[in-house]
Amino acid sequence: MTGMLARYEALLTAGELRPDAEQRAAAARLDALQRELELGQEKPGLLGKLLRRKAKNPRGAYLWGGVGRGKSMLMDLFHQTLAIPEKRRVHFHAFMLEVHALMREVRQSESGDPIPLVAARLAQGLRVLAFDEMVVNNSADAMIMSRLFRALMMDEGVTVVTTSNRAPSELYKDGLNREHFLPFIALIEQEMDVLALNGPVDYRLQRLGGMATWHTPLGAEATAQVREAFFRLTDYAPEDAAHVPSGELDVGGGRTLFVPKSLKGVAVFSFKRLCGEARGAADYLAIARTYHTVILVGVPVMGPDQRNEAARFVTLIDALYEHNVILLAAAAAEPEALYAAGDGRFEFDRTISRLMEMQSADYLAKGHGAGE
Secondary structure, three states, X not given: OOOHHHHHHHHHHOOOOOOOHHHHHHHHHHHHHHHHHHOOOOOOHHHHHHHHHHOOOOOEXXXXXXXXXXXXXXXXXXXXXXXOOOEEEEEHHHHHHHHHHHHHHHHHHOOOOHHHHHHHHHHOOOOEEEEEOOOOOOHHHHHHHHHHHHHHHHHOOOEEEEEEOOOHHHOOOOOOOHHHOXXXXXXXXXXXXXXXXXXOOOHHHHHHOOOOOEEOOOOHHHHHHHHHHHHHHHOOOHHHHHXXXXXXXXXXXXXXXXXXXXXXXXXXXXXXXXXXXXXXXXXXXXXXXXXXXXXXXXXXXXXXXHHHHHHHHHHHHHHHHHOOOEEEEEEOOOHHHOEOOOOOHHHHHHHHHHHHHOOOHHHHOOOOOOOO
């Protein structure tokens, strides 16, 4: 199998990537990590196992930076070219859901502290755990992460590699009881190499390849366009569309929002789910802070009898706009024709203006959260 750095250089030579010093440095570090992990792999049987057990697990890597800087691409290359079988790649949100399920299971069957037992189960047959999109937005995760990951890395010898849009010090910033989370940040800095990726190239825009972001009228063609955008942005195989992961987003107050499709910072929602149900600003802010791109389908033309839906839509667009979230929509009409009359029509003019700006090259070039 061709190594990480060789594959990366081949993509540069083929013109599929642009030169980026920070990106190449990260590729070189991941390539070195691969060699460390593969040491002893060529020694079969008991000797290989003893060599691997004797050696301290290699330092992990924490890749962080703005949206579209190639973090997921590097993770793809790392995982694909890592020549050991004891590896796992998983979206961080899905992993934490699994952790909480295991915690409940262990508590029902065992007494005492469940975290070492959960870590042991997760580490079984595993040497490398690779995450996409490490983000912490609820206190339940924050409270257990320090102890869980210390057990995984220090006790079970698992090497962790992850991507995130935030520097370690910015994780769970201003979160409830954040003091309990600070040891996790210290653990990252102690056991992982922190690599910044904030170069000038936004690969998210390259993948969209000049595609329009507003698709009308509703129908098969508009659906096909936003579907294509999703697969370009996430690298998910279209033929496996039925298995795109969903998510549960913590929106505060003990409430969660089901996300029908949630992958690599891209979320897909229906207008009915976001604006046809009773929702408030907190829900939309949670979406805007968590996802760099939102795909909204089934946006209707609204009349006076849909003033509540129109008001929620205004609040949703305000949240997305203020956090520089890319919006791709399948709608019944252009923005200026969505709400022609009704309570709040005057305020809707601002939403029309924002929707038009959100389609501009200048807006699309901004990084997620740049307006915060």
